[in-house]
Amino acid sequence: MKTQVRCPACDSLYTLHVQDVVGRRTRQSYPQRFCMDCRSFFHRTGYVEDDNQQLSDFEFLFSHRENHYAILGQLTLELLTLVPGIKSVLEIGHGTGLFLKACNDFGLEATGFEVNPHCHRFAVEHLNVDSRLGLFDDNHEKSYDLIAAIQVFEHLDNPRDLFSLMRRHLNRDGAIYLSVPFVERYQWQFLWGADKLEEKHAADVFADNDVHITSFSIDGMKRMGLSLGARSAEYFVSQDVYHKSPGAYQGVLFRF
Structure with a gap:
């Protein structure tokens, strides 16, 4: 059974798991989700x-x-x-x-x-x-x-x-x-590297993903x-x- 997870931005239930992203600081993996209604992304790390x-x-x-x-x-x-x-x-x-x-x-x-x-x-x-x-x-x-x-x-x-x-x-x-730092359509290209710890592009809004958890x-x-x-x-x-x-x-x- 698929879990329903609300979007923290628009509160929609129409969100999907995209991939697991790797935190640059913690080096741990976190499930990243995408809202099909407002096109925001989010994941949760618990990092302090x-x-x-x-x-x-x-x-x-x-x-x-x-x-x-x-x-x-x-x-x-x-x-x-x-x-x-x-x-x-x-x-x-x-x-x-x-x-x-x-x-x-x-x-x-x-x-x-x-x-x-x-x-x-x-x-x-x-x-x-x-x-x-x-x-x-x-x-x-x-x-x-x-x-x-x-x-x-x-x-x-x-x-x-x-x-x-x-x-x-x-x-x-x-x-x-x-x-x-808003996520716009042209930045979706950076999603392909969000699950890797390689050097990030300066325009990558998903880069500092231990602390930037609601995109x-x-x-x-x-x-x-x-x-x-x-x-x-x-x-x-x-x-x-x-x-x-x-x-x-x-x-x-x-x-x-």
Whole structure:
């Protein structure tokens, strides 16, 4: 008897086992599934980063801080244009805190949550932003005009649960912005190497598959938000403003 497994993006039951993929860090195999409705991919690993890996993550982000601040500043400007009247912002999984700093620089009140202690320390001590170390949950009492999660949802076992939590902390007429490395049709070619530990192409969205466990299509991301109460879902690519940048942010803006 075939097991019915719901898509973590659109909640469809029409998912199929594609292959077993090999984690680059754990070197273990995990069953990868494909949603026939929204064309997202997903697998589950149970992997948890230790302190050494968290430090390595911080060092990578820190080394690209000028690039990230430039394109995050542009993204902030575009979000302010798209959602006039924003005064308060919450970011979940803020990394080094550069989006929070950009929000502060535009005169917004910004708060962030981060589980990486190295990123949290840098954000507080060097950027002077409002960073909370730990997970965002319903114990947090404030609500916001805009809630953002940038390069976070691809890491989640249950992204729909976090989206619902974010919605509960929105002010009236608020908005949610999500950015992930979307899987598009031309990237399906990389599936053929997902079960091998060979060198990965730079454009391979399936490469870091120990931690990138929910691979959203654009349609899958839109369906998730619309099914959970958003009245609209707008996909856009922010302008790339940094010299020799690997690319600006692409994401979906949900309005409520």
